[in-house]
Amino acid sequence: MRRALLLDLGGTVFRSGSEMMGIYGELEPAVRSVVARRGPLGPEPDELWDAMLREEITEREYWARRSDEIGAALGRDWTIQEFMHTLYTLPGEPMMRPEAAALISDAQAAGVRIGALTNDLKAFHGDGSMSQDPFIGQLDVLVDGSVTGILKPDPRAYEMALEQLDRPPSEIVFVDDMPWNVAGAAKAGMIALQLDLARPELVFDAVREHLELDREAA
Known part of the structure; x- marks a missing residue:
């Protein structure tokens, strides 16, 4: 067998969403300060990621909060699905x-x-x-x-x-x-x-x- x-x-x-956020930041200046915090891949510490690893918040809660932060930077009130669709349909990626x-x-x-x-x-x-x-x-x-x-x-x-x-x-x-x-x-x-x-x-x-x-x- x-x-x-x-x-x-x-x-x-x-x-990963962390990788896609980094690419998004290169394309969209409004979110660069937010996506500098993207788990182990960002240049700045990500307190939310660390809290997730300590199991103080769930993975879903982590991404919901990142979605809210990036949406606020764009002036958009969007759903988690709209956020993920944006990340995973970046041109040429x-x-x-x-x-x-x-x-x-x-x-x-x-x-x-x-x-x-x-x-x-x-x-x-x-x-x-x-x-x-x-x-x-x-x-x-x-x-x-x-x-x-x-x-x-x-x-x-x-x-x-x-x-x-x-x-x-x-x-x-x-x-x-x-x-x-x-x-x-x-x-x-x-x-x-x-x-x-x-x-x-x-x-x-x-x-x-x-x-x-x-x-x-x-």
Whole structure:
């Protein structure tokens, strides 16, 4: 039985909101002072991000507050979906990480089942931008916590993905950019890897090793 691949979406397969905010700041002068605070990627300390890492606020609360701040800088009263749509439709900026695209293509060619376990696809993106990316339609499994009502790191979220992937947890390679989600996958018995937002390419090399893709290509 071949190992399967289970991926977070935003920040893992697709570029993180922190990256997209940096690009937005280059295009829109009104938001530059706000997006200088963007987690580990900004030139200024991000107290909200640090509070999220301490689990004083949730990831959804973090992004809601960043949305409000950027909206205020623009003089706009917008929804979180409008904010995310703006970030993920910047001209000339691909959403998907090239390393993720290459890995997914090679994994699919090797017959690896691929699933996504995300908390916020519908909540943040509705029926537009990321939700309409062709990759979503190619997935063998999609478990969206904003549809099921069960968010990572709740054990039930991983159980849903495991059931649909039809693999034992020890044969699932899981990747996420949030430490608590990685810890939840490890607790569920998966091979759990954390993507470093500052060096995202590194985790994809590790995934290839676990799936033995490079060995097979050689």
